[in-house]
Amino acid sequence: MTPEARLAAAAEILDGYLAGAPAEKVLTNWARRSRFAGSKDRATVRDHVFDAIRRRRSAAWLGGAETGRGLIIGLLRARGQDPEAFLTGQGHALSPMTEAERVVPAAPAGNVALDCPDWLEADMRDSLGDDFRPVMEGMQERAEIFVRANLSLGTREQAQARLAAEDVQSEPEPLAGTALRLGQGARRVRNTSCFQEGWVEIQDAASQAVAEAVPLQPGARVLDFCAGGGGKALALAARSGERIFVHDADPGRMRDIPERAARAGARLEILDGMQLGRNAPFDLVISDVPCSGSGAWRRQPEAKWRLDRAALDHLQTVRQEILDRVCRLVCPGGLIAYMTCSMLRSENEAQVEAFCAGNPEWNLELCQRFSPLQGGDGFFLALLRRNA
Numbered sequence: 001m002t003p004e005a006r007l008a009a010a011a012e013i014l015d016g017y018l019a020g021a022p023a024e025k026v027l028t029n030w031a032r033r034s035r036f037a038g039s040k041d042r043a044t045v046r047d048h049v050f051d052a053i054r055r056r057r058s059a060a061w062l063g064g065a066e067t068g069r070g071l072i073i074g075l076l077r078a079r080g081q082d083p084e085a086f087l088t089g090q091g092h093a094l095s096p097m098t099e100a101e102r103v104v105p106a107a108p109a110g111n112v113a114l115d116c117p118d119w120l121e122a123d124m125r126d127s128l129g130d131d132f133r134p135v136m137e138g139m140q141e142r143a144e145i146f147v148r149a150n151l152s153l154g155t156r157e158q159a160q161a162r163l164a165a166e167d168v169q170s171e172p173e174p175l176a177g178t179a180l181r182l183g184q185g186a187r188r189v190r191n192t193s194c195f196q197e198g199w200v201e202i203q204d205a206a207s208q209a210v211a212e213a214v215p216l217q218p219g220a221r222v223l224d225f226c227a228g229g230g231g232k233a234l235a236l237a238a239r240s241g242e243r244i245f246v247h248d249a250d251p252g253r254m255r256d257i258p259e260r261a262a263r264a265g266a267r268l269e270i271l272d273g274m275q276l277g278r279n280a281p282f283d284l285v286i287s288d289v290p291c292s293g294s295g296a297w298r299r300q301p302e303a304k305w306r307l308d309r310a311a312l313d314h315l316q317t318v319r320q321e322i323l324d325r326v327c328r329l330v331c332p333g334g335l336i337a338y339m340t341c342s343m344l345r346s347e348n349e350a351q352v353e354a355f356c357a358g359n360p361e362w363n364l365e366l367c368q369r370f371s372p373l374q375g376g377d378g379f380f381l382a383l384l385r386r387n388a
């Protein structure tokens, strides 16, 4: 595919997304009926699509319309490229620009320039202070790809050397002792024997740092209550070498856990709701709770535009119910490790402070924020200890 045709494909996919379908689904459908598209074409089209979604507001402004075509024109302008050079009407390119489209709008300002939803600005400013602008600007860029070296199989340096031998370049990432930041060849990492033999697992650097910061005592009974795909549980299992119990309200979210655990040589035991009580109490319950995902907007940019006040309020209630449930599963003197990939105070400090205020036998031992300005996603960790 020519660069022009890739942009035209991205515009068509963006139209599907703007009509309400998840971008991933529209991309998959496009790839199925576009057998002519090679892997480089698919990767580039995908990048155009998600780059445009990250900048949905500012790209629509710069492109003059919130349509697939408008977003692509705006994205090219944001990249400092001239859309006229790509909208040629030749081959599979988008049709040439109209007179109206040729008029370059003034640079966007305020929340439009930062791609921040208006209703969230006050909360974000309150939570981020002086970092509001640089963080929001950072969220307009693609996230880097990190892997976690599985220290139960070898050192980070050994994992790095194995990746290099398979033409995947990486650098140690200071945020976590296990993290490697991938460079050239990153997209091939899943095809390497290093990955397939469990030496590395794809995981954001801040997510690794959070898992590293959780205190783990030898022999502790550990439950990951919101296990999802098992990212945190696998990281903890690699540290301790011991069995970790995993649970999720949606068992389907855990479907990859057995395969991932087998690859990593980890012992993860899935517990359903009935089995939780029979296996309690636990010394440590990881609660990587549902949240806005605002810390991970670079990776999941659709979440930023989908979120609204009602959803944010609902999530607060869900988290409160989770805390009320898990606090009964922890032994005296035990810990809840509360985590979010959110940057909002209301989902982080305010939520755990409210829990402790209503539950006097629980004390807040630690609150730690990980800013996207440190390189990984925005994350939050609180340690809540039950009185002995």
Ligand SMILES: C[S@@+](CC[C@H](N)C(=O)[O-])C[C@H]1O[C@@H](n2cnc3c(N)ncnc32)[C@H](O)[C@@H]1O
Pocket (backbone or CB within 6 Å): 225, 226, 227, 228, 229, 230, 231, 232, 233, 247, 248, 249, 250, 253, 288, 289, 290, 291, 318, 322
């Ligand atoms: C942020 S994700 C977890 C990500 C996962 N820990 C990881 O590292 O890959 C939150 C998870 O909480 C689960 N969840 C939502 N409500 C829950 C509840 N009431 N009880 C247990 N899990 C819940 C969701 O299904 C989702 O998988």
